[in-house]
Amino acid sequence: MSEKIKVTIDGIPVEVVPGTTILNAARQIGGDIVPPAMCYYSKLEGSGGKCRTCLVKVSKGSEKDPRPMPKLIASCRTIVMDGMEVQNITSPEVIEARKGVVEMLLINHPLDCPICDQAGECHLQDLAYEHGSEATRYEFDRRTFEKVDIGDKIQLHMTRCILCYRCVFVADQITNTRLHGILNRGDQSEISTYIEKAVDNDFSGNVIDVCPVGALTDKTFRFKNRVWFTKPVEAHRDCGKCCGKVTLWYKGNEVLRVTGRKDTYGEVEEFICNTCRFDKKATSDWVIEGPRNVARTSVINSNHYDTMHPLPVIKKDLILMAANKVEFEKATKD
Ligand code: SF4
Numbered sequence: 001m002s003e004k005i006k007v008t009i010d011g012i013p014v015e016v017v018p019g020t021t022i023l024n025a026a027r028q029i030g031g032d033i034v035p036p037a038m039c040y041y042s043k044l045e046g047s048g049g050k051c052r053t054c055l056v057k058v059s060k061g062s063e064k065d066p067r068p069m070p071k072l073i074a075s076c077r078t079i080v081m082d083g084m085e086v087q088n089i090t091s092p093e094v095i096e097a098r099k100g101v102v103e104m105l106l107i108n109h110p111l112d113c114p115i116c117d118q119a120g121e122c123h124l125q126d127l128a129y130e131h132g133s134e135a136t137r138y139e140f141d142r143r144t145f146e147k148v149d150i151g152d153k154i155q156l157h158m159t160r161c162i163l164c165y166r167c168v169f170v171a172d173q174i175t176n177t178r179l180h181g182i183l184n185r186g187d188q189s190e191i192s193t194y195i196e197k198a199v200d201n202d203f204s205g206n207v208i209d210v211c212p213v214g215a216l217t218d219k220t221f222r223f224k225n226r227v228w229f230t231k232p233v234e235a236h237r238d239c240g241k242c243c244g245k246v247t248l249w250y251k252g253n254e255v256l257r258v259t260g261r262k263d264t265y266g267e268v269e270e271f272i273c274n275t276c277r278f279d280k281k282a283t284s285d286w287v288i289e290g291p292r293n294v295a296r297t298s299v300i301n302s303n304h305y306d307t308m309h310p311l312p313v314i315k316k317d318l319i320l321m322a323a324n325k326v327e328f329e330k331a332t333k334d
């Protein structure tokens with residue numbers, strides 16, 4: 001086994017195996033010092049490097065070469081070096097840059113959370129709360145698209161897509177056939193029209209779980225309820241195609257939807273098949289294990305079993321302090 005190397009993130013040291021990214025080193029520490037990730041998904045090879053929400057500052061490159069990195073870098077794509085020192089929520093520069101990234105993502109993404117099925121579980125909604133400004137400075141028309149049905153169970157609302165590529169990686173890696181990708185570049189980019197051809201692969205429903213926003217939604221659940229009014233329950237069944245371990249989302253006695261079990265980073269523990277997701281909505285189909293803790297801090301936590309986070313207050317305070325520092329420096333510059 002290779003020797004571990006030491007990296008310090010926001011003053012907290014951790015030892016990791018060589019080849020670990022800064023983001024994954026931070027995840028080993030856990031808590032609020034972990035950078036947000038809108039495009040990286042640990043279960044999807046090659047993901048990351050698209051959204052820039054995970055930017056961090058490397059204040060010391062390594063023990064051998066302690067020079068800081070000249071620019072903020074994407075933590076999901078940068079490998080740690082021995083002795084590296086990284087700042088995330090302790091850096092005012094990072095907080096300011098992240099605020100800019102969120103503003104950029106919101107240029108085209110509508111703030112239609114009140115009518116969006118992803119509300120309560122949306123990573124962009126959380127980031128907007130944390131870093132977003134109240135008004136947009138964008139003066140041009142936003143991109144809008146017609147909604148597209150991808151088969152009879154999934155709907156694509158491209159207007160909300162942030163082009164994170166996660167669904168493309170799912171199509172590429174989880175299903176046997178790649179049925180869609182991203183066409184064109186820049187402002188013209190969109191999930192290609194191939195996606196309109198029904199994605200009838202047994203695992204295609206996983207694009208719903210990996211989408212960080214409400215661009216890909218479950219048509220069997222659309223507008224049925226707000227997620228914070230539903231009760232998540234862990235259940236399993238003997239499935240010949242997938243692990244059969246899911247979360248059932250109940251309203252009263254009715255199972256409104258079935259999803260993979262999501263961790264504190266909003267990633268599923270294991271991908272599930274379409275039969276489990278769409279066709280097994282009776283309690284009798286499942287062996288019930290018990291209530292599912294909502295591991296991720298989001299709007300959904302109201303009304304739900306919550307997992308305690310180690311540093312719940314510190315993050316808000318640090319972000320506030322960093323933001324105040326930027327404002328203070330701006331105000332006292334002249
Ligand atoms: S549809 Fe969702 S998962 Fe796919 S690229 Fe857009 S935001 Fe990402």
Ligand code: FES
Nearest residue numbers: 049051052054076
């Ligand atoms: S999560 Fe790192 S660039 Fe998107």
